[in-house]
Amino acid sequence: MGKVIVVTSGKGGVGKTTSTAALGAALAQRNEKTVVVDFDVGLRNLDLVMGAERRVVYDLINVVQGDAKLPQALIRDKRLETLFLLPASQTRDKDALTTEGVERVVNDLRRHFDWIICDSPAGIERGATLAMRHADMAVVVTNPEVSSVRDSDRIIGLLDSKTEKAERGERIEKHLLLTRYDATRAERGDMLKVDDVLEILSIPLLGIIPESMDVLRASNIGAPVTLADSRSAPAMAYFDAARRLAGETLPVTIPGEKRGLFGKIFGRRAA
Ligand SMILES: Nc1ncnc2c1ncn2[C@@H]1O[C@H](COP(=O)(O)OP(=O)(O)OP(=O)(O)O)[C@@H](O)[C@H]1O
């Protein structure tokens, strides 16, 4: 049975879709069968970032409503045999996604894939709660700034109350992915420090992704950054995050700093 992960944030534009594509591709690059699912009905961005927009025929809503079978809607990635996309619809009514329909599709995906990565819409409304509902794990995408951290905190509250796991009295596993981290701005004090974000949100750190033009370049050519330029700084940070998702333990490095978090803490003690 596959693992269902929701990529969520509350605040818009923090890097959920970018991270869904990059983590999905990174897991598929490890030879694990992965599907990225676009829950952002109406905006439909994930197919663009994946470079599959011209191949969309059926979408999540078609499958939820029974107008198409799952294999008809799944798009296999051109570059990776193990990577698939279940796109969202651009035009249809958001309310077309029913709780029962989504549950059926997610359970179906669980049987066919190792990883099911769900790209959540922004906000804390129905679309976001539907995307998180059946998740085993959540990746909370946060930028190092106050409004993003505050919205992530609200999302953590929803994850602990509105998911199936929460209803069963279980805790959903939550991981923080700090994205668009700019070392120069952090040094100037224009951004929250990593430690501050960790202290406020108090969930384990999955990784820190640097602010980088490589992300924009990748999205312009319709490729997840881990496929577009696998040796770029954001790609390497996403590869490490994917390894941690898969259960490996490795130290987190802060982009732009040579020492890792462990080194930093140790260095401070030694000073
Ligand atoms: N590490 C990064 N460095 C530079 N730009 C980035 C980075 N991550 C994301 N971006 C850019 O930020 C913008 C928003 O990213 P993205 O669409 O992934 O966010 P989102 O959270 O999915 O947004 P929405 O809430 O609208 O769905 C995009 O233009 C993307 O290219």
Ligand SMILES: [Mg+2]
């Ligand atoms: Mg998005």
